[in-house]
Amino acid sequence: MDREALARTDRVPHGGVSDRSVVDFSANTNPESPAGVTPVYDAARAAARRYPSDDYAEFRTAAGEYLDCDPQRVIPTAGALAGIRLVCALAVDPGDRVLLPEPSFGEYAREVRLQGGTPEFVPHDAVLDADPAGYALAIVCTPNNPTGELLPRCDREAFAARCRAADTPLLVDEAFLDFTDASSLAPQPGVVVARSLTKVFGLPGLRAGFLVATGEWRDALETARPAWGLSTPAAAVGAHCLGQAAFLERTRERVASERDRMADRLASRFTVRPSDAPFLLVDVSAADVSTADVSTVNGADVDAEDRVDTEDRADADVDGVDALLANARAAGYALRDARTFRTLESHVRIAVRRPAENDGVLEALDV
Incomplete structure (x- = not known):
């Protein structure tokens, strides 16, 4: 390792949240594991x-x-x-x-x-x-x-x-x-x-x-x-x-089916990239996403401090990605802010999970 490079090399942001009160759609991991x-x-x-x-x-x-x-x-x-x-x-x-x-x-x-x-x-x-x-x-x-x-x-x-x-x-x-x-x-x-x-x-x-x-x-x-x-x-x-070959086959079938279903729903409001993976990359730039949505997510009041994504974000002028992340988080779902990837400026990444969980996040995103 080049010691001189350490001073100019930062850590890389990733998905995944430690808060167990939210459903984690920010990390691309299978929500199920093999028996045994x-x-x-x-x-x-x-x-x-x-x-x-x-x-x-x-x-x-x-x-x-x-x-x-x-x-x-x-x-x-x-x-x-x-x-x-x-x-x-x-x-x-x-x-x-x-x-x-x-x-x-x-x-x-x-x-x-x-x-x-x-x-x-x-x-x-x-x-x-x-x-x-x-x-x-x-x-x-x-x-x-x-x-x-x-x-x-x-x-x-x-x-x-x-x-x-x-x-x-x-x-x-x-x-x-x-x-x-x-x-x-x-x-x-x-x-x-x-x-x-x-x-x-x-x-x-x-x-x-x-x-x-x-x-x-x-x-x-x-x-x-x-x-x-x-x-x-x-x-x-x-x-x-x-x-665990049978587990793998079931996982592939579920992910493919749910990914297609989620992509169809999300495409009614956002631009969705075709995917072969257990996640979808979504461009929100063409959608009208307002922070006003946050105050009444699922009919519940949300504190002002929850109206923006609090993870390393202090900008008062939230854009569509910030608002979407906040809306989802207030409803109990964590999405991945994809702006941390090179060349992506208006994207979120959404994992594919179990059908009921997927239904919940789709409802929270109003699709």
Whole structure:
């Protein structure tokens, strides 16, 4: 890590709220988890009085079967983000250029900057057409966060081939690919795939994920990964969840059905991007959203201090996004302020949850 970069690198805002009195539509995690998680966790917690076995054989085997690859190509990590940091630490030196999509997950640029590198941004829908030559690393997110589109496999493979020809390693973030029936790009030479187990299995606090790589990259990542980087409970629960094929199928069906239903309703008032992910990106610029709505949400009085989004926002002149966030919050729903993503100025991101919860937030948004 480049110590000089620390002084000019900020933390990245994310979704997720700690207030349990609201329904959280700001984080893109499954509101449901597979059966059997609790006894597996409890048993692993008892075993946590000893260090975990650093070979993580059971976890690697489950991940290998899940992606139909050699388990030895699996690198256990404490969530996908820990894997992304590990890749950036190995690939990026001070002064290096890294190819990134925009808008996309803000942690990519942060991790590049922490290594002293320079992020160079390409529109998210054109990143696979970019020339990867001359970059220390290229990063692709599919489905992309926050726009939601799944990049076609043939285009992903063609870009991976161009990266190999340019001797540019490619990191593909597939954190939301589990919500689709699309196949992973792992394992391919020169490609490192990052996977998160906490989103589709509804356990973001567990911090479990893995990388998949081949050849020299696999060897480098295996050597560089922290010892005991995955806790005993995370490894046990992760291995259990990876075997829950029926749960995954039910989740995909529910998300696809509810996402389409929500998009249709939201489109009556807002501009909604097509999505293959468990969330929708909504442009509110064309809608008439007034803070006057806040005072009578669901027929209840709302205090003046609740009339704007209180999360890092002190601007008295609230715009449509502020008003929409406040209206939803007063009704008991937290949405994601998507203006924290590059190039987005009038957007919110709304997760897809259970039908009854989705009905509630749609009613709160007057659609």
